[in-house]
Amino acid sequence: xxxxxxxxxxxxxxxxxxxxxxxxxxxxxxxxxxxxxxxxxxxxxxxxxxxxxxxxxxxxxxxxxxxxxxxxxxxxxxxxxxxxxxxxxxxxxxxxxxxxxxxxxxxxxxxxxxxxxxxxxxxxxxxxxxxxxxxxxxxxxxxxxxxxxxxxxx
Numbered sequence: 001x002x003x004x005x006x007x008x009x010x011x012x013x014x015x016x017x018x019x020x021x022x023x024x025x026x027x028x029x030x031x032x033x034x035x036x037x038x039x040x041x042x043x044x045x046x047x048x049x050x051x052x053x054x055x056x057x058x059x060x061x062x063x064x065x066x067x068x069x070x071x072x073x074x075x076x077x078x079x080x081x082x083x084x085x086x087x088x089x090x091x092x093x094x095x096x097x098x099x100x101x102x103x104x105x106x107x108x109x110x111x112x113x114x115x116x117x118x119x120x121x122x123x124x125x126x127x128x129x130x131x132x133x134x135x136x137x138x139x140x141x142x143x144x145x146x147x148x149x150x151x152x153x154x
Contacts, residue, residue, distance in 0.1 A: 004016075004056065005041060005044050005056035005058065005062060006062055006065045006066055006069070006072065008020075008021055008041050008056075009021065009041075009044075009066055009069070009071075009072040009075050009076065010069050010071040010072040010075065011071055011075055015037075015038065015041040016037070016041075016054065016055075017037070019038070021041075021042070021075055021078075021079070024038050024041070024042065025078060025079065025082050029086050029089055029090055032082075032083075032086050033086075033090070033092070033100075036051060036052060036099070037052045037055070039103050039106060039107075040052055040055035040056060040106070041055070041056060042076075042079040042083070043076075043079065043106050043107045043109075043110035043111070044056045044057070044058050044062070044110060044114075045057070045058060045106060045109055045110055045113065046058045046059070046060075046063065046113065051099075051102065058113075063113060063114065066114050066115075067114060067115040072114075073114075073115065073116070076110075076111065076114060076116060076119075077116070077119065080107065080111065080116075080119055080123060083103075083107060083123075084123065084126060087100070087104075087126070087127065087130065091134070094130065094131065094134040094137035094138070095137060096136070096137065096138065096139050097139065097142075101138060101142045101145075104123075104127050104146060105142075105145045105146055105149050105154060107120075107123060108120045108123055108124050108127075108146055108149035108150050108154075109149040109154045111123065112149065112150065112151075112152045113152070117150075117152070120149070120150050121150055124146055124147075124149070124150040127146065128143070128146070131143070
């Protein structure tokens with residue numbers, strides 16, 4: 001089991017740079033935009049990150065531990081709320097091939113995998129509504145990744 005990421009999500013651990021969940025959630029929007037190695041900790045997956053080497057990779061034991069940990073589940077929702085606020089207050093991500101599109105795919109996929117499929121669908125609908133209001137801002141390929149992620153197929 002990757003104890004570090006489980007502890008990070010339940011609020012008792014730190015990430016690979018010594019940052020706590022609370023610290024990251026308190027960052028201003030510009031920090032969330034310019035830093036690229038935190039999203040893998042807030043929304044871990046069972047596949048390695050192609051963007052940040054050494055990011056946590058969940059085992060099935062990790063998935064089970066996070067699914068059954070009330071504090072980790074609550075913190076996933078808090079992380080989702082923070083990212084939703086970020087995407088509500090910024091529009092720079094509404095451009096084709098923006099790196100935030102990969103983050104959104106990760107968020108949806110992680111939530112679905114970690115027992116929050118309703119939250120994954122809600123976030124998908126939120127992001128899709130933003131995209132629908134800004135035609136051409138996201139490629140059809142990206143939208144297909146989001147659709148697969150919300151169905152648990154990504």
